[in-house]
């Protein structure tokens with residue numbers, strides 16, 4: 001085994017990888033030697049219907065309008081590392097789209113060995129009386145049903161290969177709750193139930209399924225918080241800072257590796273100890 005490239009020969013697919021944690025994870029998997037399929041709802045050369053986009057996700061519209069979409073460029077960066085890469089538009093709520101992407105990956109790179117369910121919406125903010133069924137259903141559809149659909153599309157292939165790694169990007173809010181984000185917190189808690197259920201089923205077929213629960217990680221999306229909010233977040237963390245995307249990506253790479261073969265059904269916090277009692 002090449003120790004500097006432990007994932008050599010494997011193909012990974014990352015959802016929601018146009019920025020933030022997904023992008024950092026895609027780059028880290030490429031560094032570890034995997035071929036990486038970089039997917040997102042947003043791709044630089046695709047022109048989404050702007051009205052539909054802002055109705056769908058305020059954050060998506062913001063990043064698209066500010067030219068902060070890096071799906072193609074991330075894939076190019078990964079290719080420059082000397083491994084295979086593809087950049088594909090994939091909406092995790094669209095089953096046909098997902099199945100087409102997985103078929104393209106099978107034809108080009110020989111199937112998905114590692115799936116990172118990272119895509120999410122997290123802008124459904126509002127007190128309960130201001131929440132709508134539409135936002136609640138959107139949060140569950142993207143974050144939870146999206147995880148189910150992507151997993152479903154790669155499951156049979158992993159079972160056939162008798163090897164697979166599925167890593168679900170949950171959140172510390174799955175356990176702590178998230179003030180004014182009921183759909184988000186419920187979807188992230190739902191991901192833990194799904195993770196544990198699939199871990200039970202996949203174990204007989206050489207597959208592991210684990211969840212990661214990040215605390216506050218300094219991504220472009222979190223950077224949109226007010227300075228006061230960011231200061232309060234850092235103050236209540238024993239490390240007095242947010243995490244970096246690389247600090248989550250390194251855990252994902254480990255979970256994807258052969259070395260993590262006995263880690264299954266776990267939900268691992270990466271919070272800097274934020275969940276501990278801090279005075």
Ligand SMILES: NC(=O)c1ccc[n+]([C@@H]2O[C@H](COP(=O)([O-])OP(=O)(O)OC[C@H]3O[C@@H](n4cnc5c(N)ncnc54)[C@H](O)[C@@H]3O)[C@@H](O)[C@H]2O)c1
Pocket residue numbers: 015016017018019020021022039040041042057059060090091092093117118119120121122142146169170171172213214215216217218219220221222
């Ligand atoms: N950043 C944090 O502090 C933090 C904390 C806990 C959990 N997380 C989780 O980590 C993941 C990434 O967080 P981030 O901060 O990078 O968020 P982000 O909003 O920057 O990234 C989410 C990505 O998902 C994509 N996406 C949204 N809807 C999609 C859809 N229907 N189909 C495909 N792609 C879609 C977006 O375009 C974006 O690229 C999310 O699952 C989030 O819940 C983040």
